[in-house]
Amino acid sequence: MFEPIHSLALTHYLITGAILFVLGLIGFVTRRNLIIMFLCTEMMFQGVSISLVAFSRYHLNMTGQTFVIFVLTIAAAEAALALGLVVLLFRRKHTLDSEAWSSMSG
Amino acid sequence: MTLQFARFIPWLPIVAAIFCALCCTKKSWRHYASWICLASVVGSFILSLMAGSIITPGKEAQTVTFFEWIHAGRFQANFHYYFDTLTIVMLYVITGIGSLVIWYAGGYMKGDRGYARFFMAVSLFIFSMTTLVMADNLLLLFLGWEGVGLCSYLLIGYYYDKPSAVAAGKKAFIVNRIGDLCFILGIFLTYREFGTIAYEPLFEALADMEHATGSVAAIPFLFMLGAFGKSAQLPLYVWLPDAMEGPTPVSALIHAATMVTAGVYLIARMMPMFVLSPYALPVVATVGGLTALFAATIALCQYDIKRIFAYSTVSQLGYMFLGLGAASSVGAVFHLFTHAFFKALLFLTAGSVMHAMAGQLDLRKMGGLRHKMPVTCWLMFAGCLALAGVPLFSGFYSKDLILGDAMAAGLNGHNPWMTVLAWMGLFTAFLTAFYTFRLWFRVFWGPDQCVMGDDHHDDGGGHHPHEPHEMPWSMNLPLVFLAVGAVIGGMVCHEWMTTMVLSSSAGEALSHGGTAHHASLFGMDVHSAVMVLSIAAALLGIALAAWFHLIRPSAADRVKQSYAGLCDLLENKYFVDELYDAVVVRPLKLIGSVCFVIDRLVIDGMVSLVGFAPRLLGLTVRPTQSGSLQGYGLSMVVGLAIMLLLVTLMWGY
Amino acid sequence: MTVALYIASVLGAIALYLMMPKRGYTPVRLGMLLGAAVMGGLWLYLAKYLPAMTGLPSAAMGYYYLFSFIAVGAAARVITHTKPVYSAWWFVLVVLASSGLFLTLSAEFMAFAMIIIYGGAILVTYVFVIMLASDPGNAASTTGGAEYDRLPREAGVAVTVGFVLLALLLGVFASHSEGDAVYPQNPQAAAVRDIQVVATALPGRAISVLAEKSTGEIPATAGQIRQLENVERVGLDLFENHPLGLELAGVILLLSLIGAVVIAYRRVEGADV
Structure with a gap:
């Protein structure tokens, strides 16, 4: 049951991970809703996690999966803090538009 | 007993200064300041007396080590104190007169807003002045020198809400800078030539020299300029009359008795160096003699009491320099000593008059005050007699010694210029007696009149401000001590002073020069002849003053009318201030405004140009900083894609 | 194989751009169809190369195609949907599908941890915050969310750059898997x-x-x-x-x-x- 996989099978998983990552990236850049922007970062985490687990299987090594646990940890922490900040920002300007916070423009 | 305790002489006042500064912080503590200051200065005086019992004439000079101050390579300037008899004399003057003046000031300044500030500055002054005279090297002397300058500035500008006081403070500071610059250049040169600035090795090196050559000959002239600035000699005397803007005790202590004599002390201390140069001492004598005459003539026509005494101080300091120049350091220091007593007395009595008249200083607006202020009247009389050089009073002995020595030096050395200076000194003695008694007669005699001043700040004791009144004894008692000094100081201290000064570095330098006076004048010994002449001059001056201002005031007016131009010239102090303004101040201001324009147009323009280029660059890049988080994210992704593309193309994946 | 991946990237980019909300008419369905076609074509093309022994059961490989299709499609909807709540639900589907992918890799613990933590904790928080911070004026709107939800910014540039990046990544994967025979380890x-x-x-x-x-x-x-x-x-x-x-x-x-x-x-x- 626990056997190494062929590199082509690995490639399949990597492709899926890469697509998820890039879709998350595009979403982060294009979506103007702060909440969805953070959701898209979570999606990038998903893509990376899939790649990590696939590598773990390919190398018969648990480190990849262990790293996914850390990724989950960071994702949870990020969600808690980022969403708290989003609520705070929303209270201040009554909008979730990321364009509303551009006071750092040169 | 060793001299170790003497190191505390300057440090008691500076501790007092710190405590006085603390007293500034709370209104209810203010009145402690005078007691703290007085206690410390009296303590210093007692320590000075104890030091004087150890350093007696004939003893070697001693150095009291304190701590290493500056030690850089071969250069060494330590906080060590040098004690010889000259130091002791100066310490007596500073701490003794200082104690009496501070005692008086405790009453005089009562009720003033800056009471504690005043005594803080005075304590600091005593510290600086004692450091100045006790210094064992020129740099420490310079520290004290600048310290007294600072305190003088602080105290002249004591009434800082009065524009004239602020201007006078600045003037004193700036004029002194000219002299101080020369002084410190002299110190530099001394170090370059001798490799040391401490007295003892310096005197040893000087003792081996026959004649000053090259740079060494220039050092006395630089020191001399420093001394002229501090001691208000031509041409740097202009600050001293204006310095009378400060409170009267300050005028008495700093601008009459102690600080302005620092220049005399410096030249006396550096006498071994001055005697080496053939031209240094004659120049000192010339400047001193001319200043004495010049200031005395100005004093003739002034109406402000304190200014008359200020010009008188300049004139008397001129005598001291004349004495130094005539190689009579005994006479100079002796005159310094007696002058400290009688001039402090005169200033303080003038302060009493000013106090009683609510700030009025104009001679024309007072008269007949002897009924209202009898004690002050006779105290000032004692001071006037001493200043006029009436026999048996202190000023007579010291002034006579200077004039006699100058005359003898002129006749012995067949130096006609010195003789001329001595005759000028005698004429100045006549003028001195005249202006002194002119003042005294006009203030205390003549018809009763008093126009009160408009000054209510020093309202002591809740008296009625529209009636002149006698000072309380707490203020008159120190004046009595000063008066005793002014009366008998010359008689009693003559011998002592001679031995003291001759056994110091100032005397030793002259002893091998040979000053045996055997010349004669009018068939008499020079000293006796000069004595007779100066007595005559003094009495003539007093008589003339009495005639013009007591017996026949109309005669004075007639004289004044017939010589209106001369009087005008004298009243306006020879227009020296205006001359300096036209020659120095205005050109400087012109240069300043030219520089300002250049600075604005050229320098600032260049700077703006330099700043403009980056701003232009920034303008082109600025739009990229949109402030939008996602814009930055997109640029990051673009960069990442480009990098990956490059890597892929290069390594050919 | 690399060329096929590049073509797939370009077509995928077009599909995604079609799905992106626009000011006028948005051909979402057309984009979805094109995207599905590209995905299906790519998988079919890739499956052709797979050797008999992949190390995975053939059933697992089948599930891989299913789950990855769901995951990619759901991800596309997450970033193109105009309503935040729907985006969140589509994201749940992404999580579930990727959990399925973990199962095919026999990473059971990861699969369930992902569902519990993402689906249970994080997503609930997101939905909660979306509810909390939504504009009350737009809640009843039928045209779909606020203006900032309806219009993406710089969609064309972002899609282009993103898919360039993707194409490069896929190119690298492909060049490394071709003819690679590290299999089998003991x-x-x-x-x-x-x-x-x-x-x-x-x-x-x-x-x-x-x-x-x-x-x-x-x-x-x-x-x-x-x-x-x-x-x-x-x-x-x-x-x-x-x-x-x-x-x-x-x-x-x-x-x-x-x-x-x-x-x-x-x-x-x-x-x-």
């Missing part, structure tokens, strides 16, 4: 490594736990041992090789807890909430 080696790990980590009970037939010696063949479960492997690796990282993760979670409390507790001046 399955037994993994088992022996397991035993060594357990023997050092849990002395005293290693063999009896591990070996199906307890002989008291290290088993020689793979058939003789009961392989470790996925959970056991992850746990052992976590505590054996990454204790410091584990502790730091705990600290980070604690800090984020405190930080969230501090941020939420702050009063905003001018705020009426």
